[in-house]
Amino acid sequence: MTMRDRTAIVGIGATPYYKRGESLPHTQLSMACDAIVGALEDAGLTVQDLDGFAIYSNSVDPAEVASVLGVPEVRFAASLTSGGGGSAGALGLAAAAIHSGMAEVVVSVMTLQQAGRRLGGTQVSAGGGGSTSANPYSAGGVPPSLAFTVGSGLLSPGSSFALLTQRHMHLYGTTREHLAEVAITQRSHAITRPTSLQTGPLTTKDYFASRMISDPLCLFDYTMENDGAVAAVMTSADRAKDLRHPPVYILGSAHGGAGRWGPAIGKYFQAPDEYFASSGHRPVAKRLYEMAGVTPDDVDVALLYDHFTPMVLMQLEDYGFCGVGESGPFVADGNIRLGGKIPVNTHGGHLSEAYIIGFTHVREAVEQLRGDAINQVAGAEIALVTGGPAGLPVSGTLLRR
Amino acid sequence: MSEIKPGVYPVPMTDPHADATTQPFWDAALEGRLVGPRCTNCTTVILPPQPRCFVCQNTVFEYVDLPGVGTVYSFTVVRHPLAPHLREAVPYVSAIIELDGTQGAGARMLANLIDVDPETVFIGDRVRVLFDKVSDTFAVPRFTKN
Ligand SMILES: [Zn+2]
Numbered sequence: 001m002t003m004r005d006r007t008a009i010v011g012i013g014a015t016p017y018y019k020r021g022e023s024l025p026h027t028q029l030s031m032a033c034d035a036i037v038g039a040l041e042d043a044g045l046t047v048q049d050l051d052g053f054a055i056y057s058n059s060v061d062p063a064e065v066a067s068v069l070g071v072p073e074v075r076f077a078a079s080l081t082s083g084g085g086g087s088a089g090a091l092g093l094a095a096a097a098i099h100s101g102m103a104e105v106v107v108s109v110m111t112l113q114q115a116g117r118r119l120g121g122t123q124v125s126a127g128g129g130g131s132t133s134a135n136p137y138s139a140g141g142v143p144p145s146l147a148f149t150v151g152s153g154l155l156s157p158g159s160s161f162a163l164l165t166q167r168h169m170h171l172y173g174t175t176r177e178h179l180a181e182v183a184i185t186q187r188s189h190a191i192t193r194p195t196s197l198q199t200g201p202l203t204t205k206d207y208f209a210s211r212m213i214s215d216p217l218c219l220f221d222y223t224m225e226n227d228g229a230v231a232a233v234m235t236s237a238d239r240a241k242d243l244r245h246p247p248v249y250i251l252g253s254a255h256g257g258a259g260r261w262g263p264a265i266g267k268y269f270q271a272p273d274e275y276f277a278s279s280g281h282r283p284v285a286k287r288l289y290e291m292a293g294v295t296p297d298d299v300d301v302a303l304l305y306d307h308f309t310p311m312v313l314m315q316l317e318d319y320g321f322c323g324v325g326e327s328g329p330f331v332a333d334g335n336i337r338l339g340g341k342i343p344v345n346t347h348g349g350h351l352s353e354a355y356i357i358g359f360t361h362v363r364e365a366v367e368q369l370r371g372d373a374i375n376q377v378a379g380a381e382i383a384l385v386t387g388g389p390a391g392l393p394v395s396g397t398l399l400r401r
Numbered sequence: 402m403s404e405i406k407p408g409v410y411p412v413p414m415t416d417p418h419a420d421a422t423t424q425p426f427w428d429a430a431l432e433g434r435l436v437g438p439r440c441t442n443c444t445t446v447i448l449p450p451q452p453r454c455f456v457c458q459n460t461v462f463e464y465v466d467l468p469g470v471g472t473v474y475s476f477t478v479v480r481h482p483l484a485p486h487l488r489e490a491v492p493y494v495s496a497i498i499e500l501d502g503t504q505g506a507g508a509r510m511l512a513n514l515i516d517v518d519p520e521t522v523f524i525g526d527r528v529r530v531l532f533d534k535v536s537d538t539f540a541v542p543r544f545t546k547n
Contacts, residue, residue: 142418147427148449151533151541152511153410153495155483162477163497170475170524215478215519260455260506268449269475269497272506276475 002291003099008240008247009091009399011045011233012366013038017197017354021115023227031229032060032111033068039231044244045105050233052076052103054094056086056387057357059110076103080255080395082262085388087305087358089395092253094234104235110359111229149267158222158308159214160266161389165310166216168277171325174313176216178328180207182309182344183220183351185337190348193374197226198352221309223350230359232366248369248399251382252292254284255395262392278324279314279389284396289320292398296320299398300380301368302342303361306349311389312336316344319384319396338375346375358387369401405489409543410479410513415536422450425464430540435469435530437500437508438462446503448510455507470547471500473526474509478519492519498528498544516545 013035015026023031040046047069053062053076062077076097080086087110094106154160168174187202202220210219240247261280264271275282289295296319304315313327321342322330330336336344347353347364354360365383367373373380381401388394405411417427422438429436437446442459446467453460476496482488494514499505514522515531527547532540 142414142416144418144420144423145449147414147417147419147423147539149511150414151410151412151513151543153479153490153493153513154477154511155479159477159479159495163475163495166477166524167475211481212478213481215480217477268509269511270507270509276506 002252003095004251004291004293005249006237007095007098007234008237008249009232009234009366010240010243010245010247011039011041011043012231012363013040013042014230014363015228017195017356018227019197020225020227023113024115026113028111028113029060029064029068031113031227032065032109032231035111035229035231036065036069036107036109039107039233042244043233045233047071049105050107052094052097052106054078054090054097054106054108056080056090057083057110076106080393082391082393084305084307084357085390085392085394086255087361087387087395088385088397089253089255089387089393091232091234091250091362091385091397092255092395095250095253098234098236104239105233106235107231107233109229109231110357112356113227114225115227156214157266158217161308161311162214162217163269164277164314165308168310168314169216171277172328174310174328176208178313178331179216179221179309180204181331182306182312182336183207185331186306186345186349187352189338189346189375190352193348193353196348196353197224198348202352217308217310220351223307223355224352226354228354228356230356230363232359232362245370246401248366248401251294251398251400252288253395253397254288254291255387255393256284257281257392257394258283265389265391267391277314279311279318280392280394281315281318281386281389281396284394285319288396288398294382294398299342299382299384301346301365301377302344302384303347303365303386304344304384305358305361305386305388306345306351309351312344314389315386319386338377343377346373346377361385365399369399405486407490408493408517408519409515410490410493410495411486412533412535412541415539417539422452426450427539429464430532430542431534431538433532433540435467435500435542436464437467437503439465446508448508467500467502469530471498471510471528471544473497473514473522473524473528474499475524476514476522478522494519494522496522496528496544510542513543514545515543
């Protein structure tokens, strides 16, 4: 017995989205609390009802948030491992908690403030002039494996995903024009929304005039970096029926990935040939569709985790919207635009609206299925939300109205 | 640290921080030899060295000499300096190398590809290892076109 249709998202809350550092004097904690309270109010619930936290990427410490909010009793507090790859999977974790009876009203939340740190910066200290004192590993001892990667000059997530992209181009003939189509399409979606941090259109000329960061990725292939928080409140399908909005049901949720995928990304790059140039989502997608009992043709709108444009392409392949290696021509034909075969990131995504590590995608999926999205896909009944590509787990969740 | 020049990524460590499993690799590197730990049961070569063979679960490895040549599996040209001292180093090429004498995936190396025109690097290029001795204990493998 799966948890299909047994739980639902009943409330969404969010702070405004801020350019990097401009959320001060708010803090990550205060923004998380604002988003959670907002989501509870949206549902017609209160802090008195909240009893669970299902998070990812260490977004908050549930102990601290529960204490600040005055939650009467916490009955579930768990996180998916690793980073942003768990965003969609956190909804599945919440659903599992509710379906199993461990908790009744569970929140998933992401809060981000990049005033003092940058996720897109160096993964390994690049400075130090030969000293290891500035190395982030030195406090706990430098892991012996680091010496095998430290000379490569691969310092950022962008360079890591550039390696997958270059291979995809080599194998399948994917081009920078295909990447540009993703960036330009998403920008066109973002600029109709008052929440968007990007407000002007992006042209092909703008795209090709921008600076290359790490070949083949240029500035507009990268996510933005910014501040803000988004939360989603979930409960059982039974209880959801009596709340403020029509429930958005969890059709299915899956997380994980192939066993050799995890450290392949951003660290050792040892993934087997058959899925090196992929988003790592293929096995997750298969399980997700099986649990939900639907096929890619049934999905009306796809909110795909988009830290880099090529990873949208590879997810289109891994979630079966086109064949493996065919995503470039697929997007060139306009298939991911509004009115296309599968509209993608109708909110503008990380690339153009705001980067809250996957949770703006959850918010947009709910708005689409409630029928009140700004870039509404007419009659949308089923939405796909994904988390990652990143280190294992990556995740996907299917929602229906 | 030696002077920074275009195309050569300045390595920010002077010690390999080796343990018993990885020390033979760095000992050989100081002698200019590329070696890899090979599973004594199924011959899978694993880099970076790991405590167990992911194919057959064996925990015993022997270091074997590798030819020191390989093929560019993928690469990126890093053009944007992520730290101030890298301004003089960019553009540089970071590559994944599949090594001759190994099964490929599981033994790929990540390395700076030097003495090349970044505009003429392609997947499939044949490359060979060079060891850049950054200290008395640490010789960093880089690759160049063969
Ligand atoms: Zn073995």
